Amino acid sequence: MEWIGVATYVSQLAIVVGIYAVVALGLNVQWGFTGLFNAGIAGFFAVGAYGSAILTSAASATRIGGFGLPVWTGWIAAMVLAAVIAWPIGKICLRFRSDYLAIATIGVAEIIRLVARSESWLTGAAAGIANLPRPFAGRGGSPQAALNSNLAFLAIVIAVLVAVYVAIEALRRAPWGRMMRAIRDNEIAARAMGKNIERRRLEAFMVGAALMGLGGALFAHFNRFITPESIDPMMATFIVWIMLILGGSGNNRGAILGAAVVWTIWSASEFLTNQLPLEYAIQAKYLRVFVIGLALQLVLRFRPEGLLPEQAAELRRDAR
Amino acid sequence: MTLLDFVNFHVVPGLVLGSIYALGAIGVTLVFGVMRFAHLAHGDLATLGAFVALGVVRFAGVGPWQALPVAMLVAAAVAIGADRLFYEHLRKRPLILTVIASLGVALMLRSLVQVGFGVDPQSYVRGLVRPDVFFGIRVREREVLTVLTAFGLVAALGAFLAYTRWGKAMRAMSDNPDLARLSGVDTRVVTALTWGVVGALAAAAGFFLGLNTELRSMMGWQMLLPMFAAAILGGVGRVEGALLGGLVVGLVEETSVIFLPAQYKSATAFVILLAMLAVRPTGLLRGKVL
Numbered sequence: 130m131e132w133i134g135v136a137t138y139v140s141q142l143a144i145v146v147g148i149y150a151v152v153a154l155g156l157n158v159q160w161g162f163t164g165l166f167n168a169g170i171a172g173f174f175a176v177g178a179y180g181s182a183i184l185t186s187a188a189s190a191t192r193i194g195g196f197g198l199p200v201w202t203g204w205i206a207a208m209v210l211a212a213v214i215a216w217p218i219g220k221i222c223l224r225f226r227s228d229y230l231a232i233a234t235i236g237v238a239e240i241i242r243l244v245a246r247s248e249s250w251l252t253g254a255a256a257g258i259a260n261l262p263r264p265f266a267g268r269g270g271s272p273q274a275a276l277n278s279n280l281a282f283l284a285i286v287i288a289v290l291v292a293v294y295v296a297i298e299a300l301r302r303a304p305w306g307r308m309m310r311a312i313r314d315n316e317i318a319a320r321a322m323g324k325n326i327e328r329r330r331l332e333a334f335m336v337g338a339a340l341m342g343l344g345g346a347l348f349a350h351f352n353r354f355i356t357p358e359s360i361d362p363m364m365a366t367f368i369v370w371i372m373l374i375l376g377g378s379g380n381n382r383g384a385i386l387g388a389a390v391v392w393t394i395w396s397a398s399e400f401l402t403n404q405l406p407l408e409y410a411i412q413a414k415y416l417r418v419f420v421i422g423l424a425l426q427l428v429l430r431f432r433p434e435g436l437l438p439e440q441a442a443e444l445r446r447d448a449r
Numbered sequence: 450m451t452l453l454d455f456v457n458f459h460v461v462p463g464l465v466l467g468s469i470y471a472l473g474a475i476g477v478t479l480v481f482g483v484m485r486f487a488h489l490a491h492g493d494l495a496t497l498g499a500f501v502a503l504g505v506v507r508f509a510g511v512g513p514w515q516a517l518p519v520a521m522l523v524a525a526a527v528a529i530g531a532d533r534l535f536y537e538h539l540r541k542r543p544l545i546l547t548v549i550a551s552l553g554v555a556l557m558l559r560s561l562v563q564v565g566f567g568v569d570p571q572s573y574v575r576g577l578v579r580p581d582v583f584f585g586i587r588v589r590e591r592e593v594l595t596v597l598t599a600f601g602l603v604a605a606l607g608a609f610l611a612y613t614r615w616g617k618a619m620r621a622m623s624d625n626p627d628l629a630r631l632s633g634v635d636t637r638v639v640t641a642l643t644w645g646v647v648g649a650l651a652a653a654a655g656f657f658l659g660l661n662t663e664l665r666s667m668m669g670w671q672m673l674l675p676m677f678a679a680a681i682l683g684g685v686g687r688v689e690g691a692l693l694g695g696l697v698v699g700l701v702e703e704t705s706v707i708f709l710p711a712q713y714k715s716a717t718a719f720v721i722l723l724a725m726l727a728v729r730p731t732g733l734l735r736g737k738v739l
Contacts, residue, residue, distance in 0.1 A: 166545055228544075243713060415560040433546070
């Protein structure tokens with residue numbers, strides 16, 4: 130393979146890692162800071178992807194939308210839309226233990242998947258929405274142009290990721306973050322201190338959902354199309370969970386590291402199994418899913434705090 | 450639509466589906482009640498049971514009904530094994546971690562089925578089964594047997610919980626684990642027993658779903674939502690509540706197609722779930738709220 134092919138592949142890998150890192154940071158706000166179990170990440174991701182696609186794509190006769198708005202408005206709308214969908218779910222489920230939230234979010238993701246698959250006036254059904262604008266896409270054609278386009282998109286993803294990281298890190302250090310940890314670690318004590326637990330949890334749930342929606346929008350514009358098949362409901366949710374748990378829940382740098390490690394290993398294993406003859410390749414694909422499920426169990430058993438544990442020293446300084 | 454049409458197209462399928470959900474929901478409610486967490490691998494345990502039965506049918510050349518007990522035993526063993534390997538060591542930590550582990554187990558079980566059987570829909574027997582007609586009501590033999598077996602299994606479980614030593618121990622642990630331990634209940638045995646019952650019932654649910662529709666690797670995962678809706682509707686920890694909840698969810702799903710596009714059938718379970726959590730989280734029969 131020529132260097133330019135390798136560089137294009139690596140830049141693509143880096144873009145996807147960046148997108149997953151944004152989603153993992155969103156899950157970190159929900160799970161790492163607040164202890165909320167979201168098992169429907171794929172749903173919020175899809176809402177963001179479709180929301181942005183409908184607003185920014187060119188007009189189409191077969192479905193509504195095609196407003197041709199600039200890409201950044203689509204991304205902001207994706208965040209708002211995902212947060213709006215999170216609101217009623219959180220409102221109903223956050224009074225109870227997170228088990229109920231887990232089931233309800235599975236349900237939301239399932240319904241969003243059904244809507245994406247069947248409402249052709251909104252989402253284009255199986256055909257999806259194609260020809261999405263991608264910033265700096267260039268005219269394409271030559272390998273060099275493809276690489277340049279990837280590098281430009283990578284720069285955008287990195288800028289978004291840094292902005293999200295700085296914002297979430299500021300949240301974590303702020304009194305808000307401390308209060309979230311207090312609620313997570315001792316709900317009764319936090320309640321006794323007069324904290325409005327349901328409201329704070331709802332805020333965290335919506336912020337996290339917004340970031341998942343943003344990740345979905347980035348994903349859709351990177352691929353330049355979105356179909357129901359491009360988001361596997363279970364895998365998209367699960368792979369983000371393993372990224373966060375392996376990286377270190379509660380630690381924002383851990384979430385980003387987890388995204389990089391898990392996605393690199395996942396892509397490398399895909400590269401390996403693609404070398405197999407076809408009759409084994411399909412089985413190998415599902416075997417990889419088995420291994421990632423097993424990996425979660427091993428992390429939970431042998432390194433539950435993840436690669437970069439939550440910074441306990443800082444917590445002690447806070448407490449003083 | 451005549452009353453007979455309503456019975457044929459909505460009530461009969463609703464009762465069959467409801468019995469299947471009830472079998473699944475009992476497992477969900479037992480884990481909720483005794484182990485105190487939401488077991489997200491329950492649906493995929495059902496998938497595994499259904500496909501184990503398919504394997505037995507294919508390789509031993511027996512009918513599906515002979516394969517059912519084997520599938521129930523295998524799924525019971527798998528459930529106990531999953532508990533020992535992946536859940537037990539998390540018991541001293543916040544319970545929500547066990548929920549995460551169960552999501553991982555769900556993924557593992559399903560991918561094992563996909564490695565072994567592929568992803569194409571399959572069935573136990575080939576060919577269409579013509580329904581019999583009784584007073585204008587069309588039912589298939591397998592539908593009658595599904596409902597009867599489901600009710601039989603529920604009655605057997607009810608008797609086990611009410612009259613046997615270990616059944617009483619299970620109920621004691623569900624009501625108050627510390628008190629049960631103090632009274633000399635061996636919680637390890639009760640835990641294993643619970644998982645055995647849960648696995649066997651999940652396998653039965655998967656088997657009946659496969660028998661009445663077809664076997665798909667996602668069948669169990671997609672059954673998870675109605676099973677939880679049924680368990681919460683009936684009241685968490687209540688076996689008779691799960692039976693009632695399962696029947697209600699099944700009937701509502703099958704009648705919803707009158708006013709909803711058929712592809713949104715599974716959304717009705719979600720609506721029931723949210724409505725119950727918003728209005729009466731203890732369920733119809735006053736169960737627990739975690």
